[in-house]
Amino acid sequence: MKSSERSAPRIITLTTDFGTKDSFVAEMKGVILSINPQAVIVDVTHEVRPHAIDEGAFVLASAVRYFPKGTIHIAVVDPGVGSCRRGILVKAGDHFFVGPDNGIFSLVLSKSDDFRAFHITNEKFVFDLKSPTFQGRDVFAPVAACFSKGLPCEEFGKEISDLVLFEAPKPEVSGDTISGRVIFIDRFGNVITNMTPECLVGFEGRGTVTVNNVCAEKAECYAMSAEDRLSFLFNSSGNLELFVKSKSAADMYGIRRGDPVVVRIDKG
Amino acid sequence: MKSSERSAPRIITLTTDFGTKDSFVAEMKGVILSINPQAVIVDVTHEVRPHAIDEGAFVLASAVRYFPKGTIHIAVVDPGVGSCRRGILVKAGDHFFVGPDNGIFSLVLSKSDDFRAFHITNEKFVFDLKSPTFQGRDVFAPVAACFSKGLPCEEFGKEISDLVLFEAPKPEVSGDTISGRVIFIDRFGNVITNMTPECLVGFEGRGTVTVNNVCAEKAECYAMSAEDRLSFLFNSSGNLELFVKSKSAADMYGIRRGDPVVVRIDKG
């Protein structure tokens, strides 16, 4: 590490389902800045649907790659708070993750093959290890802030190898037909699927993309698509995305998270 | 004050009913950073219901204790802006408060017994002392920013002792029955009451908690409660809270702010 890097402020990101009308997020930020006044806190989102671990996992995984090395990511979508589910600190590549061991880091860790996870048990770095309702403030914020000051992962608890990880549903291939799912609807009503170019080898836009019995048309970008027409492209995260120019595809075609999306490759 | 503390950036928090779709909040932040580029600004919330001073007071009071000593808290829920209501700077313990003298600091000051309040009258530190519609930008932001650079409170105006303070409604005790109120509904639809362990001596979970004729069940944490069942616990702020596991108790039982909540202590 060069000296210029050492003196750079440490970034701590927050991904939660806490919303912004309550004081939850501010309480976490107050705790972090009390412990490390030099921390730079960045909100990823606090608008994850309440208790939707998979949605939080998706948004976090989309954002992580754009943050600099050394960034610490706190994620708290935590319906199991106060139960026996563990709190964890994970090192994956050059990024660090702090939150509940409930699968929230599944997607981001699925892209890493050498991560190390630690069970947070050292009471020295938390306010209340058994906080019944708000470990975001009482465990994860203080752990991330203490860690941002340069402590080694091992200080926080023992290394573990049995993390709770869910596998993201993968598209199924059957001959020239690939069946995937809608995994997210974004603010614009654009429909994000779990299909990427890797699982659509040979597709390259030749063939059909169908959702809810509607066939989508290939487009190069939003602006260069037909008006009022379901279109598709590969979006900025590399996912197959369905959209309607300047409108909400989800509203217009009643598309919801979980809906099946089918690609038929035309090899003719 | 040690030199390491002196050089730490000063934190200024913001609690308003301005929302985030307009430029109000950004205008305040621009003013603050123009005066003190080293200020670290933290949003508590901008989603207080328009003009709901008591709600702003509640959210602010919940957050304050987690911020470090020396933090300056601006709160602007200000239906009386432009009238003769005063602007104030308050020192309470190691925290400072800037905003309208309309009761917004009532809850946080009720926990302090040695606060000092100053009527903001020095035109030197404001853009427009009589700004008719936006003193958040024209008075409170510049005062907080100037104050964050190290001026004494006395510079901003005379000390006053007749602040507008409302008293939070307290639970009423009648024999083994304690009657309180719903004071807040959080993002999850959890129902926060004004009842704390101090006013429920002898309760310890033995007895009944009733709201809108529904009896709630004791739970240790959200996860360890029965499905679809109104439950209660003492939350992360120490308040008696009613909830339904992974659902909105407020929606499910039609509970609203102000509704009565009754605890009957079973001493049998």
Add this chain to the structure above:
Amino acid sequence: MKSSERSAPRIITLTTDFGTKDSFVAEMKGVILSINPQAVIVDVTHEVRPHAIDEGAFVLASAVRYFPKGTIHIAVVDPGVGSCRRGILVKAGDHFFVGPDNGIFSLVLSKSDDFRAFHITNEKFVFDLKSPTFQGRDVFAPVAACFSKGLPCEEFGKEISDLVLFEAPKPEVSGDTISGRVIFIDRFGNVITNMTPECLVGFEGRGTVTVNNVCAEKAECYAMSAEDRLSFLFNSSGNLELFVKSKSAADMYGIRRGDPVVVRIDKG
């Protein structure tokens, strides 16, 4: 520039229609902080209605004047992303602007008579100059971050003089009658018009202000207006604003963006 100014962190503001539930904004912030860890990022808003360039232009123009000299403003309301519309870097007075060349900077530039604009073409400072769906992250964030480190505008591309600029609709004067428009409804339901004191010479509150056949009453401030009565004042941006005390004028009188507002000056 004094040395104290040189060492101050550079502020980068963000105005978008990305909302806060997706990872778009966080991706941009990650990119900026990866390039310039000293950047101070301030959200103006991410709640511009999807694709509403004029609304983004209005909110940005309202905020800019309160930020310090040297601030860099990124604005991304960009239905034409991926098409042949250009990306631009603009210097106007002591502020800088980065975003699509689609009119989003029209209002703020209409107040400047000596701006210089540059077409972003240097691939050295972007991730993907032809990014089909997310130039906020792939072009504008890296350009702003690189620029914040001290590069001259000329490094990013050639100077151009044919920016896309729309003219804000101006009030029409006919004798003693001035006809304007509603240009924005704020969070409180207050109704902002395009009429300023400059276009209402001789008015000074004597005469009538009418919208949707309802006549508004003059008020000095929100608090000193009649209950449940449409009132008007000149707001904190200098615009004629219609409101109802502690209520939403827009909801109460069904007022929408674009509705005509008529002022009749009483010179009697």
